[in-house]
Amino acid sequence: MTDFQQLMQLGQKLQSKMTQLQESLESASLSATSGGGMVTVTVDGKGKVKQVQ
Incomplete structure (x- = not known):
């Protein structure tokens, strides 16, 4: 049982x-x-595009 608990x-x-x-x-x-x-893209940690310049 100890292994299962661990x-x-x-x-x-x-x-x-x-x-x-x-x-x-x-x-x-x-x-x-x-x-x-000419192009800068910013994404969040989940890969969602936040900004395109």
């Missing part, structure tokens, strides 16, 4: 860590420029 605890820790990572990704953003600086 496995359950590990699963809970992993789930908690995944939630933290998802929350931190929501506040992250990335910008990339192309076309000799």
Whole structure:
């Protein structure tokens, strides 16, 4: 039974860590420029386009 309990605890820790990572990704953003600086696109951590210049 101990192995099962340890496995359950590990699963809970992993789930908690995944939630933290998802929350931190929501506040992250990335910008990339192309076309000799003519186009800049900014996306959030989930890949959603936030801005095109």
